[in-house]
Amino acid sequence: MAQTALSALGEFGLIDRLTKAFTIENASTKLGIGDDCAIVSYADKSDIVITTDLLVEGIHFDLMYCPLKHLGYKAVMVNLSDIYAMNAKPKQITVSIAVSAKFSVEALDDLYSGIALACKNHSVDLIGGDTSSSITGMTISITAIGEVKKDKAVKRSGAKPNDLICISGDLGAAYMGLQILEREKHVFTQTGSQSPKLEGYDYVLEKQLKPEARKDIVERLAKYKVLPTAMIDVSDGLSSELLHICKCSNVGCKVYTDKIPVNEDTARVANEFSIDTLTAALSGGEDYELLFTVDIADFHKVSMIPDVRIIGNITQQSEGAQLITAQGEKIALIAQGWNGFTE
Numbered sequence: 001m002a003q004t005a006l007s008a009l010g011e012f013g014l015i016d017r018l019t020k021a022f023t024i025e026n027a028s029t030k031l032g033i034g035d036d037c038a039i040v041s042y043a044d045k046s047d048i049v050i051t052t053d054l055l056v057e058g059i060h061f062d063l064m065y066c067p068l069k070h071l072g073y074k075a076v077m078v079n080l081s082d083i084y085a086m087n088a089k090p091k092q093i094t095v096s097i098a099v100s101a102k103f104s105v106e107a108l109d110d111l112y113s114g115i116a117l118a119c120k121n122h123s124v125d126l127i128g129g130d131t132s133s134s135i136t137g138m139t140i141s142i143t144a145i146g147e148v149k150k151d152k153a154v155k156r157s158g159a160k161p162n163d164l165i166c167i168s169g170d171l172g173a174a175y176m177g178l179q180i181l182e183r184e185k186h187v188f189t190q191t192g193s194q195s196p197k198l199e200g201y202d203y204v205l206e207k208q209l210k211p212e213a214r215k216d217i218v219e220r221l222a223k224y225k226v227l228p229t230a231m232i233d234v235s236d237g238l239s240s241e242l243l244h245i246c247k248c249s250n251v252g253c254k255v256y257t258d259k260i261p262v263n264e265d266t267a268r269v270a271n272e273f274s275i276d277t278l279t280a281a282l283s284g285g286e287d288y289e290l291l292f293t294v295d296i297a298d299f300h301k302v303s304m305i306p307d308v309r310i311i312g313n314i315t316q317q318s319e320g321a322q323l324i325t326a327q328g329e330k331i332a333l334i335a336q337g338w339n340g341f342t343e
C-alpha cells in the first residue's frame with residue numbers, strides 16, 4: 001500500500017483523519033473532540049477516577065514485533081486496567097502522540113484502528129488528545145477517566161488480616177510471550193530470517209500482544225455482591241503488586257505457590273526456555289489480571305466467581321510477606337518486578 005508522509009496532511013488534517021471514525025457512546029460525555037476542551041458530566045452519586053500512562057518506543061514497546069494496531073489496543077488496555085483495578089468503569093480517554101517522520105499516515109491509521117477497537121470493546125469515548133512531531137520514534141500518552149459509585153472505589157490500602165487474596169485469570173503468559181518475540185527478533189537480526197517461528201504459541205503471544213483489561217471481573221464482583229477490600233492490576237508481576245498492597249495496607253501476606261494459576265501453555269514455554277514457571281508467574285509482568293483481597297465472610301461468594309482463584313490470605317504486618325511452597329517451606333516474598341527481571 002502507498003505510504004503517505006505525515007507532512008502531506010498537516011497537523012489538523014491528520015487529527016481529523018485519525019479521529020473522524022470515533023463516535024460518542026456515553027451520556028457522561030457532553031462534548032468530544034473539536035473544541036479547546038472536552039466536557040464530561042457525571043452524576044452526583046458518582047466518584048470519578050483518573051489515570052495516565054506514558055509509552056515510549058524502545059522502552060515500553062518494540063515496533064519490530066508489535067504491530068501498530070496491537071500497540072494502539074494495548075496502550076488503551078493498560079489504562080483501562082488501572083480503571084478496573086479501582087472497581088470503576090472506564091468512560092473516556094484522551095490520546096496524545098508524538099511521532100517522527102519515519103511514520104506514515106497509514107501507520108497511524110493502524111495505531112488508531114487498535115485504539116478504536118479497544119474503545120468499542122469497552123464502551124469508551126475518545127474525547128481528545130494532542131499531536132506533536134518528535135525527533136526520533138513514537139511516544140503515546142493516554143489518560144483514562146472512569147466512574148464508580150460514590151465511596152465504592154477500591155484502593156490498595158484496605159486489606160486487613162484474615163482477608164482472602166484472590167487473582168483473576170492466570171499469570172506469567174505475557175512474559176513468556178515476550179520471550180518468544182525476543183527470541184525471534186534475535187534470530188532475525190542475526191540471520192535475516194523472515195520466517196519467525198510463532199506457531200503453537202498463540203496463548204502466550206496473545207497475552208503479550210493483545211492483553212484484555214478485566215472488565216468482566218469487575219462486572220462479576222458486582223453481580224456476586226463482593227466488594228474487595230483492596231485491589232490492584234498486575235502490570236509488574238504478582239510479587240511486586242502483592243507487596244504494594246501489603247505496604248499500602250500495613251499488613252503481611254501468605255501466598256501458597258501451588259495455588260498460583262499458570263496456564264499449561266505458559267508452563268510449556270517456560271520449560272522450553274528453562275525458566276522456572278513460578279518465577280515467570282511471580283515476576284513476569286504485563287498480565288493485566290486483577291489481584292484483590294476480600295473479607296473472609298465473602299469466602300463462599302468469591303469462590304463462585306468464574307476465573308477467580310484464592311491464592312492465600314492477609315496476615316499481620318509483623319509476619320511479613322511470605323510464599324508457602326507445596327512442601328510447607330516458607331520463603332520471603334521479594335519485589336522483583338518486570339524490569340528487574342529482564343535486566
Ligand code: ADP
Nearest residue numbers: 015019033034035036095096097128129130131
Ligand atoms: P489545541 O490547540 O487546543 O491543543 P488541537 O488542535 O491540538 O487543539 O486539537 C484539536 C482537537 O483535536 C482537540 O479537541 C484535541 O483534544 C483533539 N486532538 C488533538 N490531537 C489528538 C489525538 N492525537 N487524538 C485524539 N484527539 C486529538
Ligand code: MG
Nearest residue numbers: 129130131132
Ligand atoms: Mg493540541
